[in-house]
Amino acid sequence: MTDLSAFPITRRWPARHPDRLQLYSLPTPNGLKVSIMLEECGLPYEAHRVNFETNDQFTPEFLSLNPNNKIPAILDANGPGGEPLPLWESGAILIYLAEKTGRFLPTVPARRYETLQWLMFQMGGIGPMFGQLGFFTIFAGKDYEDKRPRDRYAAESRRLLGVLNQRLSGRAWVMGEDYSIADIAIFPWVRNLIERYRAADLVGWADFPEVQRVLTAFMARPAVQRGIAVPDSALP
Structure with missing residues (x-):
């Protein structure tokens, strides 16, 4: 059995299944x-809820994994070379999981970089602006x-x-x-903008039928529905 005891985060959030990838997250x-990506890839994982209401993100255990005190973060018991890999920043985690499983990131160089371009569009634009x-x-x-x-904003x-x-x-998906x-x-950010932030009128949501169409298709995916439920029901 994999031993994760060298990682302080497992003292606060014990791994019931240490051979599985450990996810520390919330339903933001x-x-x-990351929970959607894990469900889409079919990787076995164990989810742990990082409760911001009790400032879990500032505890020494969490900071030992992510010094930037943000979710999500992962600890993959089966990282590169068979060694455990701690990793944070959602974009970096998506790239890692895509490369680990060979899914959802093209291997043809031009298509790969085009996909990463749109990932960075979310990381540098959609996420910060929608959040503000x-x-x-x-x-x-x-x-x-x-x-x-x-x-x-x-x-x-x-x-x-x-x-x-x-x-x-004219496209089914971004790529x-x-x-x-x-x-x-x-699309988790687009969903959040409309459903949680209630900003449909402010942004003129009706003017973006293609985004609406693809959001509907995204939300209909079974793995997306499972991934949305995971962080909210994770172990404390």
């Missing part, structure tokens, strides 16, 4: 990227009388949705017929 868009808009719609920023900051979110809408025209880590990264 970034967290869902959420601050001004449902979190503390909603009480600000000055709506100019909110409107700035709404305008940028609309622009990003427009880029995505154009890309999806065409091939479902990829670009879709797995992008």
